[in-house]
Amino acid sequence: VEGVWGGAGLSATALTALLSAHTERIHHEDLAPDSRLWGRQVDDERYALIARAMPPHRHTEVVDVHLILRRGPDVLLARRAGTGYADGLLHMPSGHAEDGEDVREAMIREAAEEIGVDLEPEELRVALVMQHRGPGGGARMGWFFVAEHDP
Known part of the structure; x- marks a missing residue:
């Protein structure tokens, strides 16, 4: 009262x-x-x-992972195809973390799926983490990893 x-x-x-x-x-x-x-x-x-x-606000961003795969001074870029987003453009191997998936696990899975490279968690170094807006304006969290690879 x-x-x-x-x-x-x-x-x-x-x-x-x-x-x-x-x-x-x-x-x-x-x-x-x-x-x-x-x-x-x-x-x-x-x-x-x-x-x-109000109930506590939880983060609901899409988490995307990107791989800067180096072999000496070279960096691998792949042409995007069949994704429905930026198809035809060059980009690093990338993808989204699945529900319950750690960002390193997501990067390892995406590298295997997209370019057939098997990486170990200790091979991945975090280069950058950034919040940004996706093409539709939704919040996203981008994790960029660096790995050296010489098959």
């Missing part, structure tokens, strides 16, 4: 504005100004406000 009693306190509008950024839902009920309820005649604002806290 809150209100503006005798000129002191927060109005329902002010309290709702303060809480709105931190709550999922706010329910406001004005309380009756019945003198039997309050023990005297009232003409100020009295209300009950129930605010439901």
Whole structure:
């Protein structure tokens, strides 16, 4: 129970504005100004406000992995094909982490699937991790790994 009693306190509008950024839902009920309820005649604002806290925000970004595969001074680039995104362009071997998959596991799997290279986790060094927006505007997390490979 809150209100503006005798000129002191927060109005329902002010309290709702303060809480709105931190709550999922706010329910406001004005309380009756019945003198039997309050023990005297009232003409100020009295209300009950129930605010439901927002659930914690979890990251939901797509996690993509990219491999900078080096052999001496050379870096492997592959022509994208059949992906529906940037087909025909050159890019490093890359892909997405599957649900429950560690980023290193994802990179090892993608390297095997895309270019037939079998890597061990200790061969991968993290070069860069960055948050970015994908073509559709959705949040993404990009992991870039470096590995030396000389078959």
